[in-house]
Amino acid sequence: MQGQPAPYAAHIWVCVNERADGSKACGNGLGMTLKDLLKAGVAQRGWKGRVRVSHSGCMGLCARGPNVMIHPAGRWFSNVTPADVPAILDEVGTFL
Ligand code: FES
Numbered sequence: 001m002q003g004q005p006a007p008y009a010a011h012i013w014v015c016v017n018e019r020a021d022g023s024k025a026c027g028n029g030l031g032m033t034l035k036d037l038l039k040a041g042v043a044q045r046g047w048k049g050r051v052r053v054s055h056s057g058c059m060g061l062c063a064r065g066p067n068v069m070i071h072p073a074g075r076w077f078s079n080v081t082p083a084d085v086p087a088i089l090d091e092v093g094t095f096l
Pocket residue numbers: 015016017018024025026027057058059060061062063065066067
């Protein structure tokens with residue numbers, strides 16, 4: 001194993017977990033849409049290579065989903081909608 005510093009100034013994690021039984025899960029609604037919008041916003045702001053957008057499985061707060069988390073800032077956003085994407089990116093910008 002080789003430990004190293006995080007390669008990104010910020011890493012945005014978007015839960016896209018889905019549940020076939022219809023119970024609340026971030027991915028059942030907007031998870032991948034949010035990921036795509038955040039990725040597009042990162043590219044638009046010229047942050048490619050410095051800010052990474054990835055999707056995750058369940059992050060444990062399903063009832064509040066869709067959930068988005070920014071590492072290493074420790075910021076968490078719940079009940080996220082596409083309209084929230086610019087505000088999330090504005091906050092990411094304060095970490096860069
Ligand atoms: S399904 Fe997203 S936090 Fe559990």
